[in-house]
Amino acid sequence: MSFFSDDFRRDPYPTYAMLRAGSPLLHEPQSGAWLVFDYDGVKRTLHDQEAFASAVSPDGGPTSRWLIFMDPPRHGRLRALVVKAFTPRVVEALEPRIRTLSRGLLDRAIERGAMDLVADYAAPLPMMVIAEMLGVPVEDRPRFLGWTEVMLDLAQTVSGEDTERAGQAFAVATSEMRAYVGALVDARRTQPTNDLLSGLVHATVDGERLTEDEILGFFQVLLVAGSETTTNLIDNAVLDLLDHPAELARLRAAPALVPSAIEEVLRHRSPGQAMFRRARRDVALHGQTIPAGSLVLAMIGAANRDPAAFAEPDRFDVGRDPNPHLAFGHGAHFCLGAPLSRLEGRIALADLVERLHDVALASDEPWPPRRAFHVHGPTRLPIRFRPGRRDS
Numbered sequence: 001m002s003f004f005s006d007d008f009r010r011d012p013y014p015t016y017a018m019l020r021a022g023s024p025l026l027h028e029p030q031s032g033a034w035l036v037f038d039y040d041g042v043k044r045t046l047h048d049q050e051a052f053a054s055a056v057s058p059d060g061g062p063t064s065r066w067l068i069f070m071d072p073p074r075h076g077r078l079r080a081l082v083v084k085a086f087t088p089r090v091v092e093a094l095e096p097r098i099r100t101l102s103r104g105l106l107d108r109a110i111e112r113g114a115m116d117l118v119a120d121y122a123a124p125l126p127m128m129v130i131a132e133m134l135g136v137p138v139e140d141r142p143r144f145l146g147w148t149e150v151m152l153d154l155a156q157t158v159s160g161e162d163t164e165r166a167g168q169a170f171a172v173a174t175s176e177m178r179a180y181v182g183a184l185v186d187a188r189r190t191q192p193t194n195d196l197l198s199g200l201v202h203a204t205v206d207g208e209r210l211t212e213d214e215i216l217g218f219f220q221v222l223l224v225a226g227s228e229t230t231t232n233l234i235d236n237a238v239l240d241l242l243d244h245p246a247e248l249a250r251l252r253a254a255p256a257l258v259p260s261a262i263e264e265v266l267r268h269r270s271p272g273q274a275m276f277r278r279a280r281r282d283v284a285l286h287g288q289t290i291p292a293g294s295l296v297l298a299m300i301g302a303a304n305r306d307p308a309a310f311a312e313p314d315r316f317d318v319g320r321d322p323n324p325h326l327a328f329g330h331g332a333h334f335c336l337g338a339p340l341s342r343l344e345g346r347i348a349l350a351d352l353v354e355r356l357h358d359v360a361l362a363s364d365e366p367w368p369p370r371r372a373f374h375v376h377g378p379t380r381l382p383i384r385f386r387p388g389r390r391d392s
Contacts, residue, residue: 003028009369009376012273013314016302025286033295034279039326041285042303045277045296047331052277052296054333065217068225068333069276075332081203081210082218083336085133085196091339094129098344101128102351103391110355113387114362118380121352122234123227126344130226134219135195136184143180144223147173151224152372174216181219182212196222222337230341232271232370232377233262234348239378240265241353242361244316251318251353258353261318262345266304267325268316273301274374275329300326301376356385 002008008015016037019026024038036045045052055071067078084090102125109115124141131138150173153166188201200215210218241248251257274297283290290296304325305313328335335341352359361367362382370377 004373006366006369009373010366012301012376013305016299016305017314020302020306025288025290027288031295033297034290035274035297035299036285037299037302037306038286039303039306039309042298042300042326043330044285045298046275046326046329046333049332051280051283053280054277056276056278056295065213066221067218068221072332077205078214078218079336081200081205082196082222085199086336086338086340088339091343094133094340095343095347097132098125098129098347099351101125102347106351106355107390107392110388110390114382114384116380116382117238118231118235118378122231122348122381125234125348126227126230126341129340129344130222133196133226134222135188135193135197140180143176144227147177147220148224148227149371151220152228152370152375154372174220177220178212178216181216185212185215225335225337226340228375229271229335229337230344230348232375233265233341233345234352235377235381236269236271237262237265237345237349238352238359238381238383239367240269240316242359247316247318248353255350255353257318258346258350259342260321260323262342262349263323263325264316264318264320265345266327267310267320267323268304269376270301270304270325270327271376272327272329272374273376274299275333276374297374300329355388356383357388358386360384 003012019035020037024036024041026035026037027033028035036042049072053071054075055069057069067075067082070078102121105121105125109120115121123145127141127144128138131141131144136144150166150169154170184197185201188198192198192202197215197219200210200218203210241251247261251261277296277298279290279292279294279296281292283292303309304327307313309324310320328338328341360383362384367378367381370379
């Protein structure tokens, strides 16, 4: 089965299990990439910076200014500029606002008894939150969503398919974003505000201000990482609960399980299925040698169902404990937005379970997966439910 087929990306787990058992390290000849499927191998790939670089574009490609593709020491210095915006204490203060946004989005659909969970709720909620944190107009959300799609589309070029088309689309989107962010940066230089973008404009690294390209890189990666993971987390939570009605009933009976249910969704249907690395040198792993310079994919979705790390890994258990999943990565590049994504997921799941009853998929057609092969979740997810009352 192709790693890029819709059928695989809706349910990659049987293939993962077969490959993990027979060849936990696989060389994919079409792209030249090496795929790591087991828990220990993925964990090492993510944290061993001496063997595996995060800067995956050897020629300084279009994503080289993104924080997730930087190596020390620059990575640590730039990460320090934004990590304070995502500490548990700061994120906790956002809870009332996120709850208000969640209620408002559900109010728009609840009387209809039907909605596209992605378009009407799971995509706008985290996009609105990250837009407010950055200090950009929420009404520009359609533009942000379009740019996010283009940036995610770059991942498909690993397959060697549509490389030129995706690169051209990214260049156009980057030009649009550069003009958009440039205007915001100019405004923040003269009139600073209390938002993340102002903090970046006035920050210094090694005594120097960030360049506009560096600020643009932050904007791009925060736009994608600040919305895509949580959107898929919310959608995947609903898919998991619909697939496991006994666990949904268990969650309704014990709402205190919502935090552990979110952790289980992160493990069972990881929003991010893979992370990219490049071998700094020849690396011995699982009896094979990954040649220096090779692209390496740490297959998080496979690692999170490794029976060597999780009992009954294919079973969805909202009370699973312990749950040492790798959904947010591991090591120096552990997702700095993890506290925010977890909070948004908990609020969303609690609201959906409490307010939507008799939920079911509204179509018998298989749901269309996100185009980017390294993420897992639906592009559209029409659902129906018992019509309810607005909160306000």
